Amino acid sequence: MKTIIILAILIIPLFASTNSLITLPHIETIDSNGVPVFYAQDTLPQCTVYVSIGVGSLYEHATNAGISQMAALVLSLGGSKNYPNINEYIDATGGRYTVSASFETLTISMRVHQDEATQAFTILADIIANPLFETQLIHTARFMLKQQIQQKQDDPMTIAMEKARQYVFGDSGYGAVMTPESLDAITVADVEQLWKKYVVKENVRIGIVTSLNKENVMQQVAQLTDALPHGEAVDYPVDLQNAKNTISTKKIYFIEKDIPQSTIVIATVAPSIKSNNRYALEAGNYILGGGSFNSWLMDEIRVKRGYAYSTGSIVRMRKNTGLFLAYAQTSAATTLSTIEIMENVLANFTKTGPSQQQLQWAKDALLKSYIFEFTSLRDIVQYYMWLDYNKLPVSYIQKYPDGITSVTNSDITSSFESIASGYIIVVVGNKDVKQQLDAGKINYSVAK
Incomplete structure (x- = not known):
């Protein structure tokens, strides 16, 4: 029927x-x-x-x-x-x-x-x-x-x-x-x-x-x-405990590749799209590394020291879990220094949070760009489909600007505690970088 x-x-x-x-x-x-x-x-x-x-x-x-x-x-x-x-x-x-x-x-x-x-x-x-x-x-x-x-x-x-x-x-x-x-x-x-x-x-x-x-x-x-048969709504499993055990080590994984520059990625678990920290993480990430030249990572690594060809951070929160990545590309000679700076920036950001001016800058940018999610009818319909998939109410469309507006400094420092408390680091670099790791007696694993 x-x-x-x-x-x-x-x-x-x-x-x-x-x-x-x-x-x-x-x-x-x-x-x-x-x-x-x-x-x-x-x-x-x-x-x-x-x-x-x-x-x-x-x-x-x-x-x-x-x-x-x-x-x-x-x-x-x-x-x-x-x-x-x-x-x-x-x-x-x-x-x-x-x-x-x-x-x-x-x-x-x-x-x-x-x-x-x-x-x-x-x-x-x-x-x-x-x-x-x-x-x-x-x-x-x-x-x-x-x-x-x-x-x-x-x-x-x-x-x-x-x-x-x-x-x-x-x-x-x-x-x-x-x-x-x-x-x-x-x-x-x-x-x-x-x-x-x-x-x-x-x-x-x-x-x-x-x-x-x-x-x-x-x-x-x-x-x-x-034409669609009946069945079951299927969800994907996430072994969060195993992931948390992995990131608690803060281990470095090295991949040797014959290239003149190194690529560094810090990775950890982020919460799901329904997390109460969703807005604070998005605003905080914009300040930490998502906001181009005004971000903390860009300022410390590229502007002040000229180490990185590119640097930034990404946070993706999806239905059941999320992912946080901070990255930088630098010369082989400055690889270890850049890793140290990235870890220090993340730790300091979690401890002090952004200034009020930086927070307002992030809020303004996120709120003004939000409208571009809805530039055509096709975009809007697909957004509704995304809401339905994630089991989010339609009111989320309205609540998002309110959520971003309400973010405080303490919200950001609190939400980033889990980000900074555990992660792993992947380095793709040449044999000179490997020699630096060995010379510094840094504990790392070689990966292919």
């Missing part, structure tokens, strides 16, 4: 800064056969559909790392059993079709002229019900992904960050890094099983931006949601 229930029509007032109020467009949240659908009416004669599935690299293990990207690439190359030439159709109609996999979601996106909407929904329903996972497409996707891995070997920053994630989180989640071996182990049956497990009503959300009226569109959506 096909059911469509309108749950809400939302007009959200949004503070983009302290003195301006912006109202976001209508977004309707609709239930279609048990699947949440987020609908926005556009003035352009087009139809854009997003099908977002709760699966990505955080759901993977070292043994199958890359399977989400492989599934996405195979679907983008092929399509479905009844529509194997989907890209020819897209080219002929001037549309767009993409399939992408991220840390937490695999998303199918199709954008066509409104006159092609009926055909687009028919094709999407067939992709859901009859994905084309054939051997030749798997081979092609595997080859392309191996090329990506090979290209990464020329980027020491990517190497350092991936290794840092592995050391902190082990073999799963953030630590599940795609390798040639993990790709070789993935079979057609594995990809089909992934599809069967995750592509179910309880694990999917749909976004639509179109000029077509709601009644017309929801009739089309019903065939898409009807």
